[in-house]
Amino acid sequence: MENELLRVEDLSVRFHLESGKVDAVNHLSFGVKKGSTFGIVGESGSGKTVTALTVMGLLPSPPGRVESGKVLFNGENLLAKSAKEMQDYRGKRISMIYQDPMTSLNPVLRVGFQIAETLIVHKGMMRQEAEKKAIELMTATGISEAENRAKAFPHQLSGGMRQRVMIAMALATHPDLLIADEPTTALDVITQAQIIELLKSLQKNLNMSVILITHDLGIIAEFCHETLVMYAGHGMEYGSVKNIFLEPQHPYTKALLNSITRIDTDVEKLPSIPGEIPNLVNPPAGCRFHPRCPYAFEKCKIEPPPYPLEGGRFSKCWLSDSGKLGK
Amino acid sequence: MQFAGARDFLVAYSRNKGALVGLLYLIGLLLAALFAGYIFSVNPNTPYLSRTLLPPSLAYPFGTDYLGRDLLELIIYGARTSLTVAFGAGVLLALIGTVSGLVAGYFGGEVDGFIMRTADIFLTLPTLPLILLVAALAGPSLVNILLIIALTSWPVMARIVRSNVLAMANQEFILVERVMGASVKRILFDHLLPNQMSLILVYTSLSIPIVILTEAAIEFLGLAPISISWGFLLNIALSYWIQGAWWMSFFPGFAIFSTSLAFYLISEGLKEVLTPKLKRKRESLAVQLAGKK
Amino acid sequence: MSEQSLLSVQGLTKHFSVSRGIGDFLARRSRVVRAVDDVSFEIPQGKTLGLVGESGCGKTTIAKMVLGIYKPSAGEISFEGRSVLGKLPRPQRRVVHRNIQVVFQDPAASLDPRMKVGQIVEEPLLIHDEGDKNSRKESALRLLDAVGLRRDQYDRFSHELSGGQQQRVAIARALAPRPKLVVLDEPVSALDMSVRAQVLNLLKELQSAYKLTYLFISHDLSVVRYVCDRIAVMYLGRIVEVCDRRELFSNPLHPYTRALLDAVPIPDPTKQKQRVPLAGSIPSPMNLPTGCRFHTRCPRAMDVCSQSEPELHDISNGHFVSCYLYPTK
Numbered sequence: 038m039e040n041e042l043l044r045v046e047d048l049s050v051r052f053h054l055e056s057g058k059v060d061a062v063n064h065l066s067f068g069v070k071k072g073s074t075f076g077i078v079g080e081s082g083s084g085k086t087v088t089a090l091t092v093m094g095l096l097p098s099p100p101g102r103v104e105s106g107k108v109l110f111n112g113e114n115l116l117a118k119s120a121k122e123m124q125d126y127r128g129k130r131i132s133m134i135y136q137d138p139m140t141s142l143n144p145v146l147r148v149g150f151q152i153a154e155t156l157i158v159h160k161g162m163m164r165q166e167a168e169k170k171a172i173e174l175m176t177a178t179g180i181s182e183a184e185n186r187a188k189a190f191p192h193q194l195s196g197g198m199r200q201r202v203m204i205a206m207a208l209a210t211h212p213d214l215l216i217a218d219e220p221t222t223a224l225d226v227i228t229q230a231q232i233i234e235l236l237k238s239l240q241k242n243l244n245m246s247v248i249l250i251t252h253d254l255g256i257i258a259e260f261c262h263e264t265l266v267m268y269a270g271h272g273m274e275y276g277s278v279k280n281i282f283l284e285p286q287h288p289y290t291k292a293l294l295n296s297i298t299r300i301d302t303d304v305e306k307l308p309s310i311p312g313e314i315p316n317l318v319n320p321p322a323g324c325r326f327h328p329r330c331p332y333a334f335e336k337c338k339i340e341p342p343p344y345p346l347e348g349g350r351f352s353k354c355w356l357s358d359s360g361k362l363g364k
Numbered sequence: 365m366q367f368a369g370a371r372d373f374l375v376a377y378s379r380n381k382g383a384l385v386g387l388l389y390l391i392g393l394l395l396a397a398l399f400a401g402y403i404f405s406v407n408p409n410t411p412y413l414s415r416t417l418l419p420p421s422l423a424y425p426f427g428t429d430y431l432g433r434d435l436l437e438l439i440i441y442g443a444r445t446s447l448t449v450a451f452g453a454g455v456l457l458a459l460i461g462t463v464s465g466l467v468a469g470y471f472g473g474e475v476d477g478f479i480m481r482t483a484d485i486f487l488t489l490p491t492l493p494l495i496l497l498v499a500a501l502a503g504p505s506l507v508n509i510l511l512i513i514a515l516t517s518w519p520v521m522a523r524i525v526r527s528n529v530l531a532m533a534n535q536e537f538i539l540v541e542r543v544m545g546a547s548v549k550r551i552l553f554d555h556l557l558p559n560q561m562s563l564i565l566v567y568t569s570l571s572i573p574i575v576i577l578t579e580a581a582i583e584f585l586g587l588a589p590i591s592i593s594w595g596f597l598l599n600i601a602l603s604y605w606i607q608g609a610w611w612m613s614f615f616p617g618f619a620i621f622s623t624s625l626a627f628y629l630i631s632e633g634l635k636e637v638l639t640p641k642l643k644r645k646r647e648s649l650a651v652q653l654a655g656k657k
Numbered sequence: 658m659s660e661q662s663l664l665s666v667q668g669l670t671k672h673f674s675v676s677r678g679i680g681d682f683l684a685r686r687s688r689v690v691r692a693v694d695d696v697s698f699e700i701p702q703g704k705t706l707g708l709v710g711e712s713g714c715g716k717t718t719i720a721k722m723v724l725g726i727y728k729p730s731a732g733e734i735s736f737e738g739r740s741v742l743g744k745l746p747r748p749q750r751r752v753v754h755r756n757i758q759v760v761f762q763d764p765a766a767s768l769d770p771r772m773k774v775g776q777i778v779e780e781p782l783l784i785h786d787e788g789d790k791n792s793r794k795e796s797a798l799r800l801l802d803a804v805g806l807r808r809d810q811y812d813r814f815s816h817e818l819s820g821g822q823q824q825r826v827a828i829a830r831a832l833a834p835r836p837k838l839v840v841l842d843e844p845v846s847a848l849d850m851s852v853r854a855q856v857l858n859l860l861k862e863l864q865s866a867y868k869l870t871y872l873f874i875s876h877d878l879s880v881v882r883y884v885c886d887r888i889a890v891m892y893l894g895r896i897v898e899v900c901d902r903r904e905l906f907s908n909p910l911h912p913y914t915r916a917l918l919d920a921v922p923i924p925d926p927t928k929q930k931q932r933v934p935l936a937g938s939i940p941s942p943m944n945l946p947t948g949c950r951f952h953t954r955c956p957r958a959m960d961v962c963s964q965s966e967p968e969l970h971d972i973s974n975g976h977f978v979s980c981y982l983y984p985t986k
Contacts, residue, residue, distance in 0.1 A: 080851055177980060195939070226711060226917060226920045227934055227935050229922075230919075230922070231934045231936075234933075243660075255921065257924070258923060258924045258928075259923070259929055261725075272782070293851060296851060297853075298853070298854075299879050299882070300906070300918065300921045301693060303882065303903075306853040307883060308854065309852075309854035310852075310854070316820070329851075475982025536761040536762075536763055536766040541763070542725070542829075543754075543757070543758065544781045544784055547784075558771050559769070559771060645780055
C-alpha cells in the first residue's frame with residue numbers, strides 16, 4: 038500500500054529454550070500507515086514485545102529465531118538486512134523507547150551527552166553542535182531549565198524526566214517510526230498523562246508513525262488510530278480504535294473490555310475471564326484462547342483459525358469472517 | 365532451583381563433566397582413606413631399610429621414601445589428615461560464618477556492628493604465625509590446625525551470608541512472617557537459612573581448596589608437623605630432591621593439587637546447578653520475553 | 658472515635674532520617690524524609706477503605722505501620738479500641754498477629770520459594786499452634802477451595818503457579834488465622850488484566866463471606882472505584898481528601914483529586930476529552946514545599962496556601978478536604 042510505512046507480513050518467531058520451544062509470535066501480519074498511531078495491546082506472553090524487538094532487529098538471537106515472514110519498511114525487508122545495514126535504520130529511521138528509563142540510560146554519562154551522542158553517531162554532527170541541539174530537544178520534550186538539566190546524571194532526575202530524556206534521544210534523528218514499548222507503565226498517573234500528551238503533540242508536529250505497545254486499554258483509546266489485539270503469540274483482532282472498542286468481534290477482545298475496571302462508571306459485578314494465560318511451552322491446541330472462550334466449539338480445539346495476510350479489519354476466530362469484514 | 369529429589373539433583377549436577385570427575389575423585393579418595401587399613405598395611409610408618417628410595421614401579425607405584433616406606437600408602441593415609449582438616453574446618457567455618465551472617469543481617473543495628481567488628485578482628489589474624497604460636501604452646505595437633513584455619517576463614521562467609529540476608533529480610537515473604545507473628549527463630553532457621561543454602565554450599569566448597577593448601581603449607585613449613593600428612597611429606601622430600609628422588613615430592617604435591625582441584629570443580633558444579641549462570645541468565649531473559657510480554 | 662470502628666488511626670506520623678554526608682554534618686542539617694504526617698482515619702467493621710495516591714505519598718508506609726513492620730514516629734493505632742503500639746502483653750500481641758493480615762503486591766516475592774503451597778497456607782496455623790497436622794491440612798484444603806484453587810495444588814511449589822494463582826495462595830494464607838482486618842497493598846497491580854477481575858471478585862466475595870474489613874491501597878483509581886466504600890486521597894504524606902466512593906467520583910473537591918481523576922485515560926474512544934495534565938512532578942519528601950504541600954502545582958493556589966498547611970475538615974456529610982478553597986464553616 039502506498040500509504041504504508043511499515044508492513045509486517047506473516048511473521049513467526051520461535052524461541053529455543055532448555056525447557057522446550059516457544060512460538061512467541063505466530064504468522065502475524067499488520068500494517069502501520071505513515072503519520073498514524075498504531076497500538077498493540079496484549080498481556081504477558083502475548084508476543085507484543087518480541088514483535089517490537091524483531092522490527093528493530095534486536096531479537097536476542099541464540100534463543101530467538103525468525104522462522105518466517107517479512108518486515109517491510111518503506112518496501113524494504115528489514116529481516117533481510119545485515120547487522121551493519123540495520124545500524125543505519127536503528128536509532129535513525131526507527132527509534133524505540135522502553136518501559137524503564139533507568140536501565141535504558143547510561144548511569145555514568147550526563148543525559149545531555151547521551152542525547153548528543155545519537156546525533157554525533159547518526160547525523161555526524163560535531164560535539165558542540167550536537168550538545169546544543171540536545172538542549173533544544175530536551176526543551177521540546179517539556180524539560181524545564183534544559184541547559185542545567187542536561188548536565189545531570191540519570192539518577193538525579195525523576196522518572197518522568199528520564200522518560201522525557203529517552204523520548205528526546207529517540208526523536209533526535211527525526212525517525213519515521215517510533216516504537217514505544219510500555220513507555221508509561223512505570224510512571225505515576227499524572228506523569229503518565231503528561232507523557233502521553235507529549236507523545237500526542239510530538240507525533241502530530243513531526244508527522245511521525247508511532248507503534249504504542251501497552252496493556253492499558255485506556256491509553257490505546259486515547260492515543261491510537263488503529264489497534265492490534267494480541268494474545269498468546271497471536272494477533273487476535275485488528276481494526277480502527279473505534280471499531281475495536283465499540284464493536285469488538287473477537288471473544289477475547291470482548292471479554293477483556295468487559296473485565297477491566299472503570300473509572301468513569303460504577304460497575305455492579307465485573308465479569309471475569311476464567312482460567313489463566315497459557316504456558317507457551319505447551320500451549321492449547323487449535324485456537325490458543327479456546328480454554329477460556331465462552332463460545333468455543335469443537336473446531337476451535339483442533340484447528341487454529343486462519344491467518345489473514347491482507348490489511349483491513351479482522352478477527353482471528355472461527356465465528357467471524359476475517360478478511361471479509363469491511364474496514 | 366528446586367529438585368524433585370536427590371536423583372534429579374545428581375542428574376543436573378552431572379551435566380558438568382568436570383564437576384562429576386571431581387566428585388568421583390573425592391569419593392574414591394574418601395573410601396581409600398577410610399579403608400586404608402584393609403587395603404594396605406596397618407602401619408605405613410614401619411621402616412624397611414632394605415627398600416629405601418626406590419623409584420616408582422609396579423610393586424611400589426609411587427616409589428619408596430628414605431625410610432623404605434611405601435609412598436602410595438603414605439599418601440592414602442595422609443589423605444586422612446587432609447580430608448579431616450578440609451571437612452572439619454569447612455563445616456566449622458560454615459557454621460560460624462552462617463550463624464553470624466544470619467544474625468548480623470537480620471537484626472542489623474548494634475548487633476550487626478558488633479558481629480562485623482569481631483569478624484574484622486578475626487579476618488586480620490595471620491593464620492600461619494598463629495599456628496606456630498599455638499603449636500609452640502599446646503603442641504601440634506590436627507584439631508588445633510583445623511580450629512585455627514576455621515577461625516581465620518569464617519569472616520568472609522559471614523559477610524557473604526549477611527549481605528544476602530540483608531537483601532532477603534526486606535522481601536515480602538519475610539515481612540509476612542513478621543506480620544503473622546512468627547518467632548525470630550522460625551524466621552531465621554525455617555525461612556532465611558534454607559534460602560541461603562545454595563550460597564553456603566557453594567561458598568564452603570569453594571573455600572576448601574584454600575583450607576587444604578593452608579594446611580599443607582603449615583606442615584610443609586614445619587610449623588605444626590603431623591607425621592603422616594602430605595605437607596610434611598613434602599617437607600622431608602626437600603632433602604632428597606638433590607639425590608634424584610623426585611617421586612618423594614611429586615606425588616605428595618600432586619595429591620595436594622588434585623584434591624584442591626577436585627573440591628574446586630565440585631564447587632563449580634554446585635554453583636552451576638544451584639544458582640543461575642550466564643547461560644541461564646540469557647535463557648531466562650528469553651523466557652521473560654516469551655512469557656512476560 | 659466511634660464505637661464500631663475496627664481500626665482507628667490518629668495523628669500517625671513517620672519520619673525517616675537519612676544518613677548525613679559531610680556537607681550536612683558541617684551545616685548541622687538533618688536529612689529527614691517526612692513520609693507520613695499526621696494521618697487519621699477509621700475503618701468500620703466490614704467496610705473497605707481505599708488509600709490512593711502516587712508514589713511517595715506514604716500509603717505503603719501507613720500500611721507497614723498498621724502491620725507493625727514500621728514503628729510510628731508519632732500517633733496512635735488502635736484495633737478494636739485497644740492500642741497496638743509499644744510493648745504489648747502476650748495475649749494482646751497474639752490478638753494482633755491473628756487478626757491483622759496482609760496481601761502484598763508481588764505474589765512471587767510474598768511466597769517462600771522453598772515451600773509448597775500447602776505448607777505456606779498452613780504456616781499461620783502452625784505459628785499459632787492450632788490443631789494437629791491433620792486438622793491443619795483440612796483447613797488448608799478448605800482455604801484452597803475458598804480461593805478457587807484446585808486441591809491438587811496443595812503439593813505444588815509456589816513457583817510452579819501463575820501470578821494469579823500465587824496471589825490466591827497469598828490470600829488463602831492471609832485468611833488462615835481467621836483475621837478481622839486484611840491490609841491489601843496493591844493486590845492486583847502485578848497481575849495480568851484478564852486475571853485482575855477474578856481476584857477482585859474473589860476479594861469481594863471473601864469479604865462478605867468472612868465478614869472482613871479491608872484497608873485497600875492502590876494507585877489505580879478504577880480498581881478503587883470497584884472495591885472501596887470510602888476513599889482517602891494522599892499527597893506527600895498527608896490526606897488531602899476523604900469521602901464515600903460515590904462522592905469522590907461525582908464531586909471531587911481537592912484540586913489534586915481532580916487532577917488525578919482527569920489524568921486517568923478512559924478506555925472509550927468516544928469519551929476522549931481535551932486534557933491539560935497537571936504540570937511538574939512530585940517534590941522530594943526531603944524538601945517539602947512550605948504551607949500546603951500541593952500549592953507548587955495547584956492551578957488554584959492562593960497566597961495563604963504557601964504560608965500554612967490547611968487542616969483536614971468536614972465539608973458536609975463526612976466529606977473531608979484539606980484545602981483553603983473550602984473554608985471551615
